[in-house]
Amino acid sequence: MGEPTGGAFIRERLDAFAVETRARRVILLDVSGYVIGAVGSREHDEIEATLGPLLTGIFASAREMAAMLGEPDLRAFFQLGAHSYIYTVFLPDRWLLVTVFDRQANLGLVRMLADHLSGELAGALAHLADVDESVHDLVRSAAFQEGVDLAIDQFFYDESAREGEQG
């Protein structure tokens, strides 16, 4: 088993959760919509990039509704389709656990095991959010910033070159 703070550990726990709940797909997202990890059926792989931002948008809206209702938060929501269901729950401090399942799974079981998984992943997710000081030093270094500026300028230079060709 991977160390309890690493990406391998997170993936192992997501795998186990998917098996125990009989979920079709389990996705771990950052609240900004970035997919951190996913396990299960890959039949909807191509939509995952857009599924993340849509779900986090719904979650962000739910937070606003919670504020209007005087609730501290609305930490979970359930979407019911004709064949598929989606259960999304907020994991402190900035993660969403998305479970896509069908009639083979049971919502009560998914909810209970998701709560359990939240506790199991707490340390690993906190570690994920903590950026190593050396990485911080790297991205703030002059060399890295110069590299970023170069990449941005190159990206737009390519665009300028193409527009020149088309003009």
Added chain:
Amino acid sequence: MALINTAGREIQCKIVYYGIGQSGKTSNVQYIHQHSPQGARGQLLSVATEQERTLFFDLLPLDLGLVHGFRVRFHLYTVPGQIRYERTRVAVLQGADGVVFVADSRRDRLEENFGCIVELEANMQALRRDLAEFPLMMQWNKRDLPDALSVPVLERYLNRRGVPSIEATAVQGIGVFPTLRTICKLVMARL
């Protein structure tokens, strides 16, 4: 806040285009989508009404490539600009690493622009983000229209913080990429 994924060697940043209804936010992102290299951009996702007015957001993922072993990605979002969607704008603003305020340069939009900036400041405060330190820039859009206010007037009333600003005519693509270049650099400088 920007996600620095050490294990995945990725840096992911969220940029939000903010402004009043029909100021040109979606036009900016659509132009970027149409004129970016296919390998560097993802699908443009638009949650809009049947009349193509932004209802929730537009989203365009961009991949700038590798920098010192880190893949640098930007997610460009727009907000719905109509007055009744204020709470939705707050939702989209959450987690933003940079904001482009797209101002409609027309004379009769000045007051609405101003109200929207005040709203942005209030929303950022509510999200505990200090605008004095936050990557923010202004885009003076619709410069081609005959009733566009002069840039000094726009600067005076709408850019009290003196943040970087660029003139644009987004539907023609003018100023769109310079705006994006500027906000990307501002965001990366604040990691």
